[in-house]
Amino acid sequence: GAVVSQHPSRVICKSGTSVKIECRSLDFQATTMFWYRQFPKQSLMLMATSNEGSKATYEQGVEKDKFLINHASLTLSTLTVTSAHPEDSSFYICSARKMDTEAFFGQGTRLTVV
Amino acid sequence: EDQVTQSPEALRLQEGESSSLNCSYTVSGLRGLFWYRQDPGKGPEFLFTLYSAGEEKEKERLKATLTKKESFLHITAPKPEDSATYLCAVQARGDYKLSFGAGTTVTVRA
Numbered sequence: 661g662a663v664v665s666q667h668p669s670r671v672i673c674k675s676g677t678s679v680k681i682e683c684r685s686l687d688f689q690a691t692t693m694f695w696y697r698q699f700p701k702q703s704l705m706l707m708a709t710s711n712e713g714s715k716a717t718y719e720q721g722v723e724k725d726k727f728l729i730n731h732a733s734l735t736l737s738t739l740t741v742t743s744a745h746p747e748d749s750s751f752y753i754c755s756a757r758k759m760d761t762e763a764f765f766g767q768g769t770r771l772t773v774v
Numbered sequence: 775e776d777q778v779t780q781s782p783e784a785l786r787l788q789e790g791e792s793s794s795l796n797c798s799y800t801v802s803g804l805r806g807l808f809w810y811r812q813d814p815g816k817g818p819e820f821l822f823t824l825y826s827a828g829e830e831k832e833k834e835r836l837k838a839t840l841t842k843k844e845s846f847l848h849i850t851a852p853k854p855e856d857s858a859t860y861l862c863a864v865q866a867r868g869d870y871k872l873s874f875g876a877g878t879t880v881t882v883r884a
Contacts, residue, residue: 753817763872
């Protein structure tokens with residue numbers, strides 16, 4: 661299957677700082693990338709969809725000014741959690757699709773805000 | 775709104791004890807149904823895509839089937855390494871998003 665790399669896998673940051681998470685499709689060009697959040701023992705909650713070269717589409721209830729998404733190329737999307745607070749602590753996962761095929765996921769990023 | 779319900783929530787099996795996981799879905803025109811495996815602290819790993827009722831796919835000890843209302847993931851003679859959370863997701867026709875179920879956590883004891 662296709663390879664999606666997410667970095668970092670774990671990050672601890674102080675409250676009020678910003679954190680950037682990268683998602684790369686290594687062996688294909690991803691027209692669309694998705695960002696999810698997952699709470700313990702719960703399923704994946706879609707946060708936003710990013711298309712290369714255009715603004716991300718955010719799901720209802722997700723603050724676009726807090727979760728900044730940039731999809732600068734067909735192989736890279738970034739999620740920046742701005743002014744992070746403890747309630748932003750979670751497991752963030754990206755996925756990438758090439759055209760209308762199955763989605764492949766990154767390994768996830770465990771964010772802890774202290 | 776698309777809905778995906780997985781059952782049971784958790785399943786404990788003895789090694790070699792076959793079982794099935796259920797994924798019931800409601801979607802306005804199914805484009806595809808997807809099964810993923812997720813290990814603790816990792817992203818989901820793709821297993822299968824099913825597109826139409828009656829379709830079946832197999833991979834090692836796993837077999838996925840699809841009807842118009844549900845999908846089953848059959849685990850035959852499981853091994854401890856099959857322990858994971860299995861996620862089901864659907865994509866509606868004309869939509870690009872996946873709607874996920876809450877998952878079934880499978881634990882296989884040696």
